[in-house]
Amino acid sequence: MSTVKFSFSGESQGISRFVGKARDFQITIDQPPVSESIESNNPCPVEYTLASLGGCVNIVAHHIAQELNINLKSLKIKVDGNLNPNRFVNGDSSERAGFTDIDVQLDVESDASPELLDKWLTIVKDRCPVSDNLANQTKLAIAV
Amino acid sequence: MSTVKFSFSGESQGISRFVGKARDFQITIDQPPVSESIESNNPCPVEYTLASLGGCVNIVAHHIAQELNINLKSLKIKVDGNLNPNRFVNGDSSERAGFTDIDVQLDVESDASPELLDKWLTIVKDRCPVSDNLANQTKLAIAV
Numbered sequence: 001m002s003t004v005k006f007s008f009s010g011e012s013q014g015i016s017r018f019v020g021k022a023r024d025f026q027i028t029i030d031q032p033p034v035s036e037s038i039e040s041n042n043p044c045p046v047e048y049t050l051a052s053l054g055g056c057v058n059i060v061a062h063h064i065a066q067e068l069n070i071n072l073k074s075l076k077i078k079v080d081g082n083l084n085p086n087r088f089v090n091g092d093s094s095e096r097a098g099f100t101d102i103d104v105q106l107d108v109e110s111d112a113s114p115e116l117l118d119k120w121l122t123i124v125k126d127r128c129p130v131s132d133n134l135a136n137q138t139k140l141a142i143a144v
Numbered sequence: 145m146s147t148v149k150f151s152f153s154g155e156s157q158g159i160s161r162f163v164g165k166a167r168d169f170q171i172t173i174d175q176p177p178v179s180e181s182i183e184s185n186n187p188c189p190v191e192y193t194l195a196s197l198g199g200c201v202n203i204v205a206h207h208i209a210q211e212l213n214i215n216l217k218s219l220k221i222k223v224d225g226n227l228n229p230n231r232f233v234n235g236d237s238s239e240r241a242g243f244t245d246i247d248v249q250l251d252v253e254s255d256a257s258p259e260l261l262d263k264w265l266t267i268v269k270d271r272c273p274v275s276d277n278l279a280n281q282t283k284l285a286i287a288v
Contacts (some may be wrong), residue, residue: 001229003244008194009222018202018221022191023177025287029199033167034148034157045274047166049199050193053164055173057286058162060232067235072255078160085145088271094168098276099145108163108288115243117288125286127232130189132242134277139245142201142269143253144261 015088017042034085046099049134050079056130065125070116076107102134163185167219178229190243193278194223201248206265218253226254246278 008027010020016031032044043051054077065072081099086092110117125131152171154164160175167247189197209216211248226241230236254261269275 001178001233003228004176005224005226006188006190006194006243007224008191008198010198010220012202012206012219012221013214015206016203018199020195020198020221022187022195025150025187026194026243027187027192027199029202031203043166043169043171044150045196045203046150047152047169048171048196048199049274049277050150051164051166051173052169052189052192052196054152054164055162055171055192055280058156059160059189061174062156062159063232072156074258075156076154077156077164078151079210080149082147082149082152083273084147085273088207088273089145090268091271093270094278096280097271098273098280099150099282102285104284104286106286106288108224110187110199110206113238117216119198121288123235126237127235129227129229129232129242130193131284131286132240133193134282136240136283138278140157140245140248140275141245142248142250142275144265 032085034089046081046083049099050081050102053102053104053130053134054079056128057106057124060124060128061106061120064120064127066119068116070110070112070120073109075109077108078105079103158282170277178230178233190225190227192244194225194246196279197246197248197274198223200272201250204268204272205250205264208264212255212264214256214261214264217253219253222249222251228245
């Protein structure tokens with residue numbers, strides 16, 4: 001398969017609200033829940049980051065389960081991330097801007113052995129696109 | 145401000161569909177558009193990654209504009225990312241799993257000078273949480 005280009009584009013609708021589209025699908029992004037003075041009616045950016053990771057782990061988990069003949073009866077995923085807002089809010093350069101750590105917890109129901117589930121999890125980590133982009137460096141350009 | 149914990153959790157609803165919540169907000173994630181055999185009714189994981197980046201740049205852009213007394217009359221944002229699906233699909237380890245590069249293009253209407261907009265953009269890049277997590281390494285744990 002050759003390289004695929006993915007896109008998202010839209011327009012600012014105020015200080016924090018942004019409405020854009022990926023293909024025909026609208027995604028609305030709102031204020032993070034760090035200030036009660038601004039209404040928040042949609043997930044904030046970093047919540048979409050965690051959702052993209054959870055959704056990606058789900059797809060890769062099923063794909064690798066098929067390769068290893070694992071029957072996944074059910075799969076629940078919880079993603080947590082810790083972030084100190086001080087660099088964003090106040091320009092405090094002693095903190096990094098983004099999540100310091102992200103934790104993905106899978107709750108899986110399957111007849112597969114613990115050893116096979118370990119192997120499955122190792123491959124999932126290695127082949128998950130969003131995990132790769134969060135765990136490792138990516139060339140990122142921002143321009144006017 | 146102290147560290148804030150953000151969370152997203154939900155349940156797999158088939159091979160590719162995942163429905164979860166961040167606070168009270170539902171986010172539904174679907175199949176990437178790489179196979180026509182599976183219906184895709186929602187954005188795919190990596191599209192949410194790009195959306196989280198675009199939405200985060202929007203919020204930080206407005207926040208820094210206020211600090212610098214820049215009046216942003218309008219702001220459009222387009223985010224593109226290139227990804228080779230071979231590692232995910234076939235386990236081809238010669239490719240990385242995620243985006244090789246991500247490009248954020250801002251279309252801004254403002255009376256600010258080009259020099260001030262350059263300064264603004266430099267600070268936006270530095271203080272944007274999602275930009276940080278994509279450009280740099282983050283500690284990521286995935287466990288059953």
